[in-house]
Amino acid sequence: MDRVIYLLLLCLMATMPLINGEDPYFFFTWNVTYGTLSPLGTPQQVILINNEFPGPNINSTSNNNLVVNVFNNLDEPLLFTWHGVQQRKNCWQDGVLGTNCPIPPGTNYTYHFQVKDQIGSYFYYPFTGLHRAAGGFGGLRINSRLLIPVPYADPEDDYTVLIGDWYTKGHSALRKLLDSGRSLGRPQGVLINGKSAKGDGSDQPLFTMKPGKTYxxxxxxxxxxxxxxxxxxxxxxxxxxxxxxxxxxxNYDSLDVHVGQCFGVLVTADKEPKDYYMAATSRFTNTILKGIGIIRYTNGNGRASPEIPKAPIGWAWSLNQFRSFRWNLTASAARPNPQGSYHYGQINITRTVKLINSVSRANNKLRYALNGVSHVDTDTPVKLAEYFGISDKVFKYDIISDNPPQNVETSILVQPNVIKFKFRTFIEIIFENHEKTIQVYNLAGYAFFGVAMEPGTWSPEKRKNYNVLDAISRHTIQVFPKCWAAIMLSFDNAGMWNLRSENAENRYLGQQLYISVVSPERSLNDEYNIPKNCITCGAAKGLPKPTPST
Structure with a gap:
């Protein structure tokens, strides 16, 4: 009898994780304020999170629930977006102006989202206006659960390196430039984790390494x-x-990291124990900007050499580096959903959309566009308009063509740009860059396969050059001047998702659009209901919420 009771208790204990099996929750409270710092030696206004610049790192593990309570103590509305983190079935938490009403000054809003099996490196930043030019960004990492091995040994430590250009003008002044019809011009410097070392021997290290260890x-x-x-x-x-x-x-001696992109690398401390520079240098510009920081060996004795390797010349070298990146098909993670082998090259393409970027002037003001449409955000986010059934009062669907003429640059239409994709269709998107500057695009809510990138213009016969075996699954893609790039993906994540230029000037002045992916069943299996704490604004303010999905 005692043995039977013991076995019953064991069975009960085994089922408890299934009964109380919700994944762990982690809570963050952010106080967002202005502060005065001198990242490039000149005092200026920056955006702080809990008095930190850059903001605090979010260190999470796959399947964690993250609850971030944001108190907006700025003098402007605010939103945060979680760059590269796929909000599965949950575009409500994406933090962009097409899905969310911004957080008014003096109030707070709580984001609640779950990070899935996207084991890797990401960051967050404020999406509204040009706030990102003032800070408010920070690292976001998703670690592997113990049951999902990664294809390398655990490092001695894990460091986040946030590199980026920097303007000495504040975000409000930069925004006024764009609103007046002018361009931002070139930045004044480059920062690494919010700083740029002087290089005179007085700099404190950003990171330290123990001899013989890998980081x-x-x-x-x-x-x-x-x-x-x-x-x-x-x-x-x-x-x-x-x-x-x-x-x-x-192994790479250097890496080109385009705006919005993240790389994870391993570095072994196997050189002479002393200081070494890490450097971030601007690419494809006449005026070269450089930011530097110190890495110090713990037993080091000696300053870093002033001779920092120069960046390679030309974008052709960068294109070849892109082509050298290959997906690790033998690793169990990180992989996009579904887990395991994903034979994207064997799926029939159901639709091809070509997007051509252009720049022009409308009403004597600078505007950027995709397929001749320069997007403008509306007082009512397009997702809210769609959800409340008032989209006809806010925007029109599908005002751009899938295959625009090559001279699409000749005229620009300024209005909301929303296109519809059928749920669970496999779509090919071609980005064609007719400009003299590099373009970088991000697609929220998804990872896609960057299958090709070549000079010239795209045509269907170019598909024979696609990498249909081991292209990387990622969320950004660069397009070099006078080149095209092709991506492929399944639109299986219902919601309203932003496709945008990562160049803040281009995005702010219209080089973005929204993709509506609607599940015909309108089931919770495909998309979550609107959050109870959702802020409503514009034409949706005060409207009764539709009957929730079940």
């Missing part, structure tokens, strides 16, 4: 304009992860 560095370009080349003096970097995908491991 992971998560490098993210959080700037608003410039592509940057990143190097650690005399130390090769073994690339292991790109935006949530484990890659075939190759």
């Amino acid at each position: 992971k560095y998560r490098i993210c370009n959080v700037g608003i304009k410039e592509s940057l080349n990143f190097v650690i003096q005399n130390h090769p970097m073994k690339l292991v992860e790109v935006e949530g995908s484990h890659v075939v491991q190759i």
Whole structure:
């Protein structure tokens, strides 16, 4: 009898995780304020989170629930977006102006989202206006659960490196420039984790390393304009992860990190014990900007050499580096959903959309566009308008063509740009860049396969050059001048999702659009209901909420 009771207790204990099996919750309270700092030696207004610049790192593990309570103590509305984190079935937490009403000054809003099996390196930043130019950004990492092995040994430590261009003008002054019809011009410098070392021997180290140990560095370009080349003096970097995908491991002397992109590398402290520089250098510009920081060996004795390797010349080198990145098909993670092998090259394409970027002037003001439409945000977020059934009062669907004419630059229409994609269709998107500057695009809510990038213009026969086996699953793609890039993905994440230029000037002045993906069943299995704490505004303010999905 005692044995039977004992076995019953064991069975009960085994089922308890299933009964109380909700994944762990982690709570954060952020006080967002202005402060005065001198990142480039000139006092200026910056955005602080809990008095930190950059903001605090979010260190999470796959399947964690993150609850972030944001108190907006700025003098302007505010939103945060979680760059690269796929909000599965939950665009309500994406923090962009097409889905969320901004947090009014003097109030707070709580984001609640779950990070899935996107084991990798990401960051967050304020989406509204040009707030990102003033700070408010920070690292966000998603670690592997113990049951999901990663294809390298645990590092001695894990460091976040936030590189980015920097303007000495405040975000309000920069925004006034764009509102007046002018361009931002070139930034004044480059920062690494909010600083730029003087290089005179007085700098404190950003990071330390023990001799013989291997460290992971998560490098993210959080700037608003410039592509940057990143190097650690005399130390090769073994690339292991790109935006949530484990890659075939190759050593690189330097890496081009375009705006919005994140790389995870391993660095071994096996050189002479002393100080070394890490450097981020602007790319493809006449005036070269550089930010530097110190890495110090714990037993080091000696200053870093002033001879920092120069960035390679030309974008062709960068294109070849892009082509060298390959998905690690033998790793169990990080992988996009579904887990395991994902044979994207064997799925039939159901729709091809070509997006051509252009720049022009409308009403004597600078505007950027996709397929001749320069997006403007409305007082009512387009997702709210769609959800409350009032979209006809706010915007029109599908005002752009899937295959625009090559001279689409000749005229620009300024209005909301929303296109519809059918749920669970496999779609090919072509980005064609007719400009003389590099473009970088991000698609929220998804990871996609960057299958090709070539000079010239795209045509269907170019598909024979696609990488249909081991292209990286990622959420940003750069498009070099006078080139095109192709991505492929399944639109299986219901919601309203933002596709945007990572160049803040381009995005702010219209180079973005929204993609509406509606589940015909309107089930909670496909998309979550509107949050109870959702802020409503514009034409949706005060309207009764529709009957929730079940």
